Amino acid sequence: MSIVLTEFARSRLFPRTPRRNTIQDCTPQAFERHLNKAAPLKVLDGYAPFCKIHVHRNWTTTRCIALPITEENRHLLRSAYEARTVDELPVLVRWFEDVLPPVANYLLVIVYEREQLAKENTPIAADWGVVGCMYTSEPEEMPMAPITMMRNALGVAEGGSGVPLDPEAYRRSVAFWSAHANWRG
Known part of the structure; x- marks a missing residue:
């Protein structure tokens, strides 16, 4: 089995201008080599038959991508309309700063x-x-963001995969992301 980074993932995980909330201490080439050489601890089923999640121990200094929202950090939440690529429509996103x-x-x-x-x-x-x-922090999948689930249901033309929305998975996602947020550094 061989694995490569897609350009979509490469630009998000290894941006031209490094950010603290992306993969650290590793080049895209070294990341690919590691995935092709080191067996995952386990493989989880993804949201559709064509999707898998390979669980690896973190071999970098990359930090957790999401944090619980608390009364102490709620004031650090920010939001904006953003698109992941130039071809996608902007959607509302939120994140922690500082x-x-x-x-x-x-x-x-x-x-x-x-x-x-x-x-x-x-x-x-x-x-x-x-x-x-x-x-x-745990070897378990975080729920996909609600907007990603909706985009997937809209289809390939809208930046998704064409997988219909699962209402129960969507509710679990809303519950998780109502209590957590990503961060930017």
């Missing part, structure tokens, strides 16, 4: 099968393509 989460214990690498990526106009030469990564 916080420093702990170093993550795990990197949960989200991969899609080659066939699905071809449907999404992202052809790859490998078996699997990285589309994202969660940096967590």
Whole structure:
């Protein structure tokens, strides 16, 4: 089995201008080499049959991507309308500023099968393509953000995968993300 970074993931996990809330102490090439050499601790099923989550111990200094919202940090939340790419419409997002989460214990690498990526106009030469990564304290998946679930349900033309919305998974996502937020550094 071979794994490569998609351009979508590369630009988000390894931006041209480094940020503290992305993967640290690792180049995109070293990241790919590690994924192809080191077996994951476990592989979780993703939200659709073409999606898997490879759980790895964090071999970097990358910090947890999400934090609980508390009365002590609520005033540090910010929001704006943003698009992930120039082709997508902006959506409302929120994040913490001026916080420093702990170093993550795990990197949960989200991969899609080659066939699905071809449907999404992202052809790859490998078996699997990285589309994202969660940096967590536990070796378990965080719920996908509600807006990502909606975008996926809208289809490929809107930056999604075409997987219909699962109302129960959506409710779990809303419960989690109502009590947590990402951070920016």
